[in-house]
Amino acid sequence: MTKKTKKYILSLKLNKNKRTFTISGFWNALKESIAGSDRDFTKIPISKAVFLLAIPMVLEMIMESIFAVVDIFFVSKMGADAVATVGITESLLTLIYAIAFGLAMGTTALVSRRIGEKKNKEASAEGLQAIIVGLIVSLMIAVPGMVFAKDMLKLMGASEVILNEHSSYPIIMFGGNIVIMLLFINNAIFRGAGDAAIAMRVLWLANGLNIILDPLLIFGIGPFPEMGIAGAAVATNIGRGVAVFFQLYILFKGSSRISIRHLPIHINWQKIMHLINISAGGIGQMIIATTSWVFMVRVISHFGSEAVAGYTIAIRIVLFFLLPSWGLSNAAATLVGQNLGANRPDRAEKSVWAVAKINMIVLGIISFIFIIIPEPFIGFFTDEVKLIQIGSQCLQIVSYGFIFYGLGMVLVQAFNGSGDTKTPTKVNFIAFWLIEIPLAYFLALKVGLDENGVFYAIIIAESIMTLLGLYFFKKGKWKSQKV
Numbered sequence: 001m002t003k004k005t006k007k008y009i010l011s012l013k014l015n016k017n018k019r020t021f022t023i024s025g026f027w028n029a030l031k032e033s034i035a036g037s038d039r040d041f042t043k044i045p046i047s048k049a050v051f052l053l054a055i056p057m058v059l060e061m062i063m064e065s066i067f068a069v070v071d072i073f074f075v076s077k078m079g080a081d082a083v084a085t086v087g088i089t090e091s092l093l094t095l096i097y098a099i100a101f102g103l104a105m106g107t108t109a110l111v112s113r114r115i116g117e118k119k120n121k122e123a124s125a126e127g128l129q130a131i132i133v134g135l136i137v138s139l140m141i142a143v144p145g146m147v148f149a150k151d152m153l154k155l156m157g158a159s160e161v162i163l164n165e166h167s168s169y170p171i172i173m174f175g176g177n178i179v180i181m182l183l184f185i186n187n188a189i190f191r192g193a194g195d196a197a198i199a200m201r202v203l204w205l206a207n208g209l210n211i212i213l214d215p216l217l218i219f220g221i222g223p224f225p226e227m228g229i230a231g232a233a234v235a236t237n238i239g240r241g242v243a244v245f246f247q248l249y250i251l252f253k254g255s256s257r258i259s260i261r262h263l264p265i266h267i268n269w270q271k272i273m274h275l276i277n278i279s280a281g282g283i284g285q286m287i288i289a290t291t292s293w294v295f296m297v298r299v300i301s302h303f304g305s306e307a308v309a310g311y312t313i314a315i316r317i318v319l320f321f322l323l324p325s326w327g328l329s330n331a332a333a334t335l336v337g338q339n340l341g342a343n344r345p346d347r348a349e350k351s352v353w354a355v356a357k358i359n360m361i362v363l364g365i366i367s368f369i370f371i372i373i374p375e376p377f378i379g380f381f382t383d384e385v386k387l388i389q390i391g392s393q394c395l396q397i398v399s400y401g402f403i404f405y406g407l408g409m410v411l412v413q414a415f416n417g418s419g420d421t422k423t424p425t426k427v428n429f430i431a432f433w434l435i436e437i438p439l440a441y442f443l444a445l446k447v448g449l450d451e452n453g454v455f456y457a458i459i460i461a462e463s464i465m466t467l468l469g470l471y472f473f474k475k476g477k478w479k480s481q482k483v
Contacts, residue, residue, distance in 0.1 A: 046351050050331055050335070050351060050354050053334055053335065056196040057199070060202075060327055062323070063204045064207060065320040068316050071086075072313060074214045075218070075232055078229060080305045081161045082228075083312050083313065088156045088301075091156065092153075092156065094287070094293065094294055096145075098286035099283055100184040102279045103134060107127065107275065107279075109192070109419040112337025126275070127251070127260065130188070131185060131260075142174060157298060166229050182247070183240050183243060187247070190202075193258045195258070203243070205239075213235035217234055218232055282424075285427075291432075300444075303451050307390055307450075307451045310451075313381050317395055321363070328410070332355040336351065349476075359407070374393075390451060398458055400459055404463040407469075408465055411473050414478070415478055419481045423469075424469065432465070437457075440457035
């Protein structure tokens, strides 16, 4: 055997060992991320920190995506009016989601910053006050929401069939809004602390129960009553309610980085006002974004229940793929908050770009598929020709902006993770209220593009939002944000 041959064989062995180590390291990191990691994310390599946080956050949102699709799949079996009821109700619930998301943003920023500063007890105190705020706000929404649910459906242009046969759905959803509020806030506490695996298990529990209960309560399978669309609402509230009890059990047990077991249960107005001040921007940006979606539904309702139903199905499919990306973006928020708390702003910025690159690649691939063959995805939920046509057009048009969405959502979460929730609010105001709303009205009702005008307005507004976010992010003022 020549000397050259020996060197070649040795090289093959070394490369084989290196590949084995890499594969082994990947599986070990995967197991650690799912089981829950107690590492300091401000000190380990950025790629590993992103991986350990992103995997459970993405899996968490994948389950949310699966539920959104499964839920509308079962509801779609009751016809276009039932699907339209879900779409209109979700647009009415935007205030609740906006407040819940906003408080969650503020909670993540505060908890992650305190964890980065190595002040775990302070982080726990911030989380407790966030829970108290969520309880108070949800109770203030529940009663008027239940009383005026039918009036709000009418205001949104719902058909007589929806008003007379399906109004129980929004009544139940408004009445159970407390589980929505606490589910988001509690998971924000876990994410901010870096306990992403716990947040993942919670959402898998909530949506797993939803998926099981949906067909049982909607169609009355076995001993369960046939509740129709009301069954979907009951299933959702039961699933989320059980998950909230599980969250509170963990927080009181004290087995995670956050423990409220030995904290005095009282209102701390100083902490609450501080949380509200930070969350105000988050609530504002969500209200701006979600009210624009209300307007989208209102414009589309001009073209009938079939248009609303096709749009609702398409958006559910879009969310199925965007929610995991949003989970990935949550990793950026946690890393930004903790690294700023550890006084490492440059590392915070590098973390954002690492997450954004992955997000853009993944969504770019998905957008290509949707643009080429949108029909099979809509056809999975319905065989009505008109719904497939409208839903496919929506899915195809909106997908052209996926790469922009991938970058934009990471940038927004980076701002929110730093505690700068006001910059995304300004960006949302420009993109959605000054551009998307008037543009959708103009293109759909004045130019005559019908529902397609709304779809084009969405992609244009979202793309502009991303470009504005990129401009402000590169200015770097978020690095000096005090929380």
